Every structure is written in structure tokens, then in C-alpha cells.
Amino acid sequence: MNERIPTRNEAFTLFRQYNKSESLTKHALAVEGVMRYMARKYNEDEEKWGIVGLVHDLDYEMYPEQHCKKSEEILRKAGWPEEYIRAVLSHGWGIVTDVEPLSRMEKVLYAVDELTGLVVTSALVRPSKSVLDMKAKSVRKKWKDKRFAAGVNRGVIEKGAEMLDVELTDLITDTIMGMREVAGEIGLKGNPMPE
Numbered sequence: 117m118n119e120r121i122p123t124r125n126e127a128f129t130l131f132r133q134y135n136k137s138e139s140l141t142k143h144a145l146a147v148e149g150v151m152r153y154m155a156r157k158y159n160e161d162e163e164k165w166g167i168v169g170l171v172h173d174l175d176y177e178m179y180p181e182q183h184c185k186k187s188e189e190i191l192r193k194a195g196w197p198e199e200y201i202r203a204v205l206s207h208g209w210g211i212v213t214d215v216e217p218l219s220r221m222e223k224v225l226y227a228v229d230e231l232t233g234l235v236v237t238s239a240l241v242r243p244s245k246s247v248l249d250m251k252a253k254s255v256r257k258k259w260k261d262k263r264f265a266a267g268v269n270r271g272v273i274e275k276g277a278e279m280l281d282v283e284l285t286d287l288i289t290d291t292i293m294g295m296r297e298v299a300g301e302i303g304l305k306g307n308p309m310p311e
Contacts (some may be wrong), residue, residue, distance in 0.1 A: 119197040127167045135177045142302040144170050145231040146295050153294030154224045165221055168203045184208040185278060227276025230269050231291045239304050243303040246306025247295045252288040
């Protein structure tokens, strides 16, 4: 089967075919937003990065025990490009796959996937319930409290920042900026405080 470049619409339809959960959909949209933001920052292909971010957890709701492996099967069957499939697999590196993130796109996905969860949780405990008025220091304050957003693997985020050779605070800032662009879709517009 020939590889063909999927459209954003096709990617979202495919994602919704396997995921009905609102929280997983919001997570996919958050990661897509950050990936698009980062692609622009690094002068990369925004559409490709966004689509990879959107489908990275394609199999998570229906096949949690086969996470990433089932996505590979689904995407291959749909004729998706190898580069997209490899990137999706790489975000599970060291957890559910042995596909190490090598390209910049893969490293960014690996670094921001978990981080979006921490940003969401940090935003929801703010009076504004918004990412629009949030700064990296709010997330950094919560970072050391291991009970806060306990499911977030901080080690993966740190390793991702290291791979990208960026400061953790800068990575958090970029993640917040990317999530601001999709704040409405991910339920984090809230009531931001004026600057």
C-alpha cells in the first residue's frame, strides 16, 4: 500500500473512531496545539507535527494494554507515512516501546505529551481555571509535589527537555503557549485575570 499524507480531518475522524472519551480528546487536541506551536517555532511542517500530536494516543482508550503497538497496526493499515507511525511509537519509548525519539518532532512529542497533563492540572487549580493567564512558574511550583498530578511522569518530561537541549522552564512556557491556542477546545479558557 502506498503511503499518503493524511489530512487533519482524516486524522481527527480516525482518532474519534477509536476514542469516545472527552478527556482523551481534549488531551489529543492539547498535544496537537503544542506540536503545531513548536513546529512553527522550529520552522518545521506544522501540519505534519499537528497530525502526529493529534493521533499519538490513537489506541489508548480501546487498547490500553497494547498502547502504541495497536496504533502502529491501525496507521499502517490506513497507509500512513512511516515517519508519522515512527513518531507515534516513539512517544512511548522506555515505557511501552523501544523506539527511541530521534527526530526533533519525535523528541518534542515525547517531551510535551506528559507535560500537557501537568499544565492542565495546574490550570484547573487556579482561580481563573485558564491557561491564558498562566506562567511556567505556576507549573514549576507544583512540580516537586509528587502527589499533585501523580500520574504525570516527570522523569519523561525531564528526559525530553534534556534530549531537546532546552531548559525545563522554557519547555513549560512553550507548552503553555501552544495550549493557549486551543484553550477553548480543551476547556481551559476559564476566566483569565487581566495582565
